[in-house]
Amino acid sequence: MIARRHFAAAALALGALGLPLAAAAQDAPTAKIKQGALKGAVVEGVEEFWAIPYAAPPVGDLRWKPPAAGxxxxGERDATKAGASCxxxxxxxxxxxxxxxNVTRPAGAKPGQKLPVYVWIHGGGFTIGSAVGAFGAQTDGIQFAKDGIITVSVSYRLGRAGWFAHPALCKEGPCGNYGYMDQIAxxxxxxxxxxxxxxxxxxxxxxGESAGGISVLELMLAPDARGTFQKAIGESSFGRLExxxxxxxxxxxxxxAATAGVTGEDATAAxxxxxxxxxxxxxxGPFTSRAGPILDGRYVxxxxxxxxxxxxxxxxxLLIGGNSNEASLFRxxxxxxxxxxxxxxxxxxAAFDPKGTGNKAQMANxxxxxxxITEPDRAISRIQSKTGQPVYAYYFSYVSPGAKAQLPFGAPHTAEIKFAFAGPKQQFADVDLPLAKAVNAYWAAFIKSGNPDSAGGPAWPKFAHNETYMEFSADGPQPHEHFLKxxxxWQEANVAAGAGASPTSPK
Known part of the structure; x- marks a missing residue:
């Protein structure tokens, strides 16, 4: 069970930055959707359409209500500039x-081509983040587009706007999980x-990653989302989140509400x-943030x-996994x-220091x-594998040689995102590029077919084959059976005994 306050606070500390659109001076691509016509831009050889409103602005009387139709x-709507972040x-x-x-598609894509689609849900502790890009990674999917995939990155209400329950609002209808309502819309x-x-x-x-990865698993459970997607990728998904x-x-x-001078539970209060x-x-304060899933009986x-x-x-x-030092969130x-x-x-x-090094800092991390992350991933993978569906588990432990002094405990939270997207805007050292290309190819293959093993690299066995994980390390992609068993x-036994709390900073 994740300590929610630590998750939200750490995500707040990580920060996120939306990146500007740099359009080339080429013939503008167009698209016509149910709402009207769009004019996009050619960016690095692919076509992008930005800030398309998928729902009505949730302002005024629409604040804290399920999203309304867009x-x-x-005429032609300008879709060449990034929209406001939530x-x-x-x-x-x-x-x-x-x-x-935001939609990124291959150059020359036309209606009727039936290209595979990847919908990206950003992370940020349900309080921060951007559909445009975050944590040093550009997530518009340029490299995916060059491989024949359409990427759609979506924003959703965050913080108090997205995760807020009050008796006056709940009397009106569905309440609390407005961010999930947005994602489903x-x-x-x-x-x-x-x-x-x-x-x-x-x-x-x-x-999605982190809060986005949690959202992926929640959407797999949400009846309202059923039928809107056919495959899922969960990165750092906190599978035992309550x-x-x-x-x-x-x-x-x-x-x-009382701190803002609003009392009562009736329509006047709403x-x-x-x-x-x-x-x-x-x-x-950051450790009292309660943004995230609320048990409402419908969406959660x-x-x-x-x-x-x-x-x-x-x-x-399902493709699911995490990084070797997710504990960078919790210190x-x-x-x-x-x-x-x-x-x-x-x-x-015995489990974490079998050689007796005495490195308790590494053990704690x-x-x-x-x-x-890692044990919940295994638990979810076991369950999903038993349904007969393919599950592919990964473990990202790669740290660029130039960053090892700053990252002694391994790959931190969010480190895999830029490798999965591997876009031309990413900042990679030359030594990082082979792994970036490999990770991106596995992700692209899964998005296309539900099988990353068709990427052309080392074979990625299903998790059901001796609980195999694909590790992405300095040695490249390597599968391991019964990984970190x-x-x-040890952690599974803690969960069963009700002693699942991880080591955190002494108070």
Missing amino acids: PVWT QPTQKGEYTEDCLFA ALKWVKANIANFGGDPNNVTIG PTSMADAQGQGLKA AALRKLPLSAMPYS QSGIYEGFAAGKQAKIP PQAAAVDALPADRKAAAM DMATRQY AQLD
Whole structure:
């Protein structure tokens, strides 16, 4: 079970930056969708359409309501500039008119081509992030487009705008998980419109990292999203995340409203809330942020693992994994190893330090990584494999030689994103390029067919074959059977015993 406050706080600290569109002076591509005509731009040899509104701006009376249908227009809409991010400023101010989709397609793509589609859901702890690019990676999918794939990156409401429950709002209808409602609306928009860009609405893969990876697993469980995608990629997905209960979420909502001078639980209170600037209800601190899944009984019906264990998930191909130092989010301390109970400590030393190096800082990082990402990945992979669907598990441990001094514990959270996208805008050292090309090729092959093994590199066996992971390291892609078994078994035993908390900074 992930400590939600640590996840949100660490994601806040990572930051995200939307990147500008640099269009070449070439004949502008066009597309006609149900809402109207679009004019895009040619960028690095592919075609891009930016800031397409997939839903009405969630402002005024539409704030904290399910997304409404997007606007229509006459004439040709300029789709050459990035739209506003849903991410609040450092002062807590929001641009709420931010529900946009960005489409990147191969040059010359035409309606009816039925190209494979990749829908990217950004991360950022449900409080920050951008559909344009984040964490040093450009995520518009230029390299995928050069390989015949259409990428759609989508924004969704964040922070207080996206994850807020209050009794007055919940009396009106679905409440709390507005960010998930947005994601589902975006997927339905893709299904209705992607053929007009040359895409195949029946060959859609959803993917995301961190909060985006959590969203991928939640969307696999959400009945409202069923049929909008056929494959899924979860990067750093926190598969044992537990949602906030609706009672707790509404209690937090009441407290937040009271700090802004709004009391009561009736329609008058709802109207007053919608008139407030969202900055009037800031989070009290990074470790008290509660953005993310709320147990509402519709969009979120259980914890992720519980939902998968009950067989409620979409039975589709899945590619899932994480990085070797996901604990960069939590900054665990070596002292936390000594704080373990004697029986757990002895087992941990055997699993995590079999050579007796005494490197407790490395142990603490590895234990936290196994808790939050690697062991949940194995648990989800086991369940999904039993449905008969192919599952491909990965472990990204590569650290560029020039960065090893700064990253002694391994590849940090978000490190794999730029390798998966491998676009020409990425900043790679020459030594990194072979692995970037390999990772991108595996992802592209999975997006196309549900099988990364067709990428042309070393064979990537299914997880069901002796619980195989593909490791991406300085040695290139290498499959390992029963990967990290002793460590993952140790963590699984902790979960079973109810002692699943990872080592974190002593308080």
